[in-house]
Amino acid sequence: MTGNTRFAVSVHVLAYLAFKDGGQTTSAEIASSVNTNPVVIRRLLSALVKSRLVIAHKGAAGGFSLASAPAKITLLDIYRAVEPQPDHGLDRFVPNTKCPVGSRIETILRTAFFKAQTGMEAQLAATSLADVHQQLKGVCTAKK
Amino acid sequence: MTGNTRFAVSVHVLAYLAFKDGGQTTSAEIASSVNTNPVVIRRLLSALVKSRLVIAHKGAAGGFSLASAPAKITLLDIYRAVEPQPDHGLDRFVPNTKCPVGSRIETILRTAFFKAQTGMEAQLAATSLADVHQQLKGVCTAKK
DNA sequence: CTTTTGGGTAACATATTTGGTTACATTACA
DNA sequence: TGTAATGTAACCAAATATGTTACCCAAAAG
Numbered sequence: 001m002t003g004n005t006r007f008a009v010s011v012h013v014l015a016y017l018a019f020k021d022g023g024q025t026t027s028a029e030i031a032s033s034v035n036t037n038p039v040v041i042r043r044l045l046s047a048l049v050k051s052r053l054v055i056a057h058k059g060a061a062g063g064f065s066l067a068s069a070p071a072k073i074t075l076l077d078i079y080r081a082v083e084p085q086p087d088h089g090l091d092r093f094v095p096n097t098k099c100p101v102g103s104r105i106e107t108i109l110r111t112a113f114f115k116a117q118t119g120m121e122a123q124l125a126a127t128s129l130a131d132v133h134q135q136l137k138g139v140c141t142a143k144k
Numbered sequence: 145m146t147g148n149t150r151f152a153v154s155v156h157v158l159a160y161l162a163f164k165d166g167g168q169t170t171s172a173e174i175a176s177s178v179n180t181n182p183v184v185i186r187r188l189l190s191a192l193v194k195s196r197l198v199i200a201h202k203g204a205a206g207g208f209s210l211a212s213a214p215a216k217i218t219l220l221d222i223y224r225a226v227e228p229q230p231d232h233g234l235d236r237f238v239p240n241t242k243c244p245v246g247s248r249i250e251t252i253l254r255t256a257f258f259k260a261q262t263g264m265e266a267q268l269a270a271t272s273l274a275d276v277h278q279q280l281k282g283v284c285t286a287k288k
Numbered sequence: 289c290t291t292t293t294g295g296g297t298a299a300c301a302t303a304t305t306t307g308g309t310t311a312c313a314t315t316a317c318a
Numbered sequence: 319t320g321t322a323a324t325g326t327a328a329c330c331a332a333a334t335a336t337g338t339t340a341c342c343c344a345a346a347a348g
Contacts (some may be wrong), residue, residue: 001231002228002229002232003229003230003231004232004233005167005232005233005236005237006231006233007232007233008232008233008234008237008257009237011249011252011253012237012239012245012246012249013255014242015245015249016245016253018244019244032240032246033239033243033246034239034240034246035238035239035240035246036173049214060238069243069251071159073183074258075256078278081145085146086146086147087146087147088146088147088148088149088151088152089146089147089148089149089150089151089152089153090149090152090194091148092198092268093152093153093156093180094179095156095177095179096176096177096178096179099176099177100147100158100163100280101156101159101160101163101168101177101188101280102177102178102179104158104279104280104282105155105159105276105280106277108155108276108280109152109155109156112155112268112271113152113221115265115267116219116267116268117167117264118267119152119263119264119265119266119267120260120261120263120264120267121260121263122263123259123260123262123263123264124256124259124260126259127223127259131199132234132249132252135248135252136245136248136249136252140250
């Protein structure tokens with residue numbers, strides 16, 4: 001195993017909401033689809049609400065719904081909402097500054113990691129929740 | 145903090161070996177530059193030796209040296225040597241297959257994660273240990 | 289051939305992260 | 319007012335990461 005399941009579960013959650021097409025859905029119902037505890041779902045949704053991807057409706061007859069059209073939500077939006085900025089351990093990485101390598105490597109690593117992250121995020125930005133929704137419905141339009 | 149320090153430390157280690165320019169270096173010396181325990185370094189180097197990036201010399205007067213020219217070693221080589229294949233938690237992700245979303249989301253996620261990973265790896269492949277070495281020496285040739 | 293030096297690796301301790309769970313306050317609708 | 323939902327804190331257990339000690343083995347030096 002590598003990494004946590006937050007991003008995977010979050011995409012699942014938003015895909016579920018897209019599938020429900022605007023209707024409100026409770027955390028319990030989503031949790032049943034994800035096979036986990038409603039609190040786990042609400043924790044993730046809390047972050048997604050803060051990032052304005054989802055709207056929470058409190059009180060009886062409450063639930064969650066998408067804050068915007070699936071075509072306007074990319075996987076990158078979701079990723080950024082639920083994942084901390086990755087640093088590849090750079091904050092725990094404290095080399096010996098007396099060493100010519102140790103004193104200069106950190107900046108080099110930061111640059112390299114930033115480029116790698118950018119490359120990944122560009123790919124995430126290329127897929128929208130609408131794309132996911134299309135695939136979910138098994139609809140295959142003629143082209144692509 | 146996010147992620148482990150294996151990749152960052154490994155790049156540091158190989159940069160150190162490149163800096164030593166072919167000479168053998170002990171795990172103790174490298175550990176001093178990284179500010180950690182020699183065993184930690186040897187554990188990482190063990191993976192790098194298995195991936196043929198480094199040669200280990202046992203016995204007295206032993207040590208480690210690069211297995212090939214820095215220009216032939218990319219950050220992607222290092223990344224693959226020391227990091228497990230990331231799966232974004234997909235092996236722990238077991239949605240409810242009775243649900244139309246849960247039953248189909250996994251394949252969609254796999255595709256998305258693969259694209260993201262590919263985007264990141266392309267960037268890592270674009271930087272070689274020779275590039276890192278250049279930056280370390282502070283050498284700035286006229287063009288980029 | 290014995291000593292010395294250094295890699296290889298198992299074993300263990302500790303800290304952190306993650307995900308699940310319970311509990312409970314708050315909100316809003318009927 | 320009662321009910322059903324979110325919001326969130328608190329806690330636990332499992333997994334992970336890193337440091338550390340210990341000990342084996344290999345190879346050069348003498």
